[in-house]
Amino acid sequence: MLRFFASILLTLSLLQNAFADINIGTWNLEHLSVRPNKDFQAIAKVAQKVDFLAVQELMNEEALQALATELTRQTGKHWSAMASHAVGRSSYKEMYGFVWRDDVIAYEDGAVTYLDRGDAFEREPYSARFKSLKDGATFVVATVHILYGKNQADRASEITALSSYWAWLKDTYPGNNSIMLMGDFNTPPSSPAWDKLDASARPLMLEGASTLSTTDGKFSNLYDNIFVSRNSAIKVNSIQVFNYPKFLGLSHAQGRDKVSDHAPIFLSASLSGGSPGNASVKSTSPNPMKPVAVGNDSAKNLTVAIRGNKKTMIYHRPDCPSYNSVSEKNRMEFDSTAAAEAQHYHLAGNCH
Structure with missing residues (x-):
């Protein structure tokens, strides 16, 4: 009898933990804008596999709104979104975006573009704090698109600068041990360039590849990734490069034309060990935040x-x-x- 009740309690515990799991993704959507050949229906069909998605290579706010609208239409659940301002040193600029399911995730506070005093980044990273509505745990998502440049040295300089950025994230969101740095790093995790990154940070994807090769079914480089603290409260259940061309029934050529030359990284994790979310967000800039909120509730706590x-x-x-x-x-x-x-x-x- 005792074994029976122990089995019941274990099952209930497992069910409770599964219920608290959330799915998070990062995806370079290759010049995401509203144009005839960009298939938002296909993108949303893939993106709805997660509850929260960080987007790189966003070209304008309208495209992020179009994605959130299509996700809402397909899932029957409302999705909100938030974008950074355009970043870049030249006339070519990009934005970062976050999109999430309102019944699973809520924007908490702290949307901020990194104050890059040393001008180390071509496109300064963007971050914000969110809350899981399943268990109330808070987490921080930072996203970046590292410059590809003309050679590895161009990329390596920005990878090295991520060490200072990681330290800045921990200082800016004090008390939150669920910080995730994700995006397109244009550098595999095996590169020596990562040696300079804070020793407390580690990549979750260690093998495989995330960029579409010219051969269907094969991928070339593991450029996309998610980094977390080595002592993070995040409990990883699974992480994968999602083979979206196979899922959508597209060739790689069709995928690059209609969707992206990158596949997304999807993470399933439990955040229940995270902080309660009452820590204040410190800002080192008099005007650091320049988000564009396109969801109903996404800007409720913005103070700038x-x-x-x-x-x-x-x-x-x-x-x-x-x-x-x-x-x-x-x-x-x-x-x-x-x-x-x-x-x-x-x-x-x-x-x-």
């Missing part, structure tokens, strides 16, 4: 990125309907609503 219109003297929070309608020539950024009001700006009438 207030956008004013110099012509009308009206300001908009990221959750306001007209936030993205302010033209660049009339745009004024503020750290907070109080800062905007101190300059005699008034809240837009359609903000609630």
Whole structure:
């Protein structure tokens, strides 16, 4: 009888742990924008395999909104999204994006583009803190697209700079031991360039490849990855390169044309050992955050990125309907609503 009850308790424990698991992905979606040959239905069919997706090579906000809308349509569950501002040293710029299922994940706080004082990165990383609605555990996701450059040395310099960035993440989100750095590193985890990274960080993908080769069914380089702390509270159940061309029934040529030249990395994990989420987020910049929120609740805790219109003297929070309608020539950024009001700006009438 005791064995029977012990078996029941073990089964219930396993079920509870399984219920708390969340699925997280990272995907370089190769110049993601709304254009005729970009198949958002196919992308969403793959992306719905996870509850949260970090996107690299996002070209504009409209594309991220289109993906969130298509995910909502396909799953019957509402998805929210958030994007960074455009980053890059030249006229060519990219954005980073996060998209997530509202019934599983909630934006917590701390959306911030890295203050790259030494100009080490072509495209400064982007991060934010989120909460699992399954068990209340918080986690931090940082995403980066390392410069490919002309040779390995160009990539290695940015990989080396990730050591300082990793330390910055731990300092910026104190008390949170569930930090994940993910994206397209353009460098395999076996490269000596990683020797400079903080010894407490480790890659989850150690073998395989994530870029599509010219031969169907074969992949070339393990450029995409997820790094976590060696003593992280995250309990990894599985991690894989998801073979999306096979899943969608596409050739590699069709995949590169319609979707991306990268396959996503999908992680299934438990965050139940994470921090309770009451630690404050430190900022080392007077105006570090410039997110674009396109979901209903994604900006509820934002304290910066207030956008004013110099012509009308009206300001908009990221959750306001007209936030993205302010033209660049009339745009004024503020750290907070109080800062905007101190300059005699008034809240837009359609903000609630």
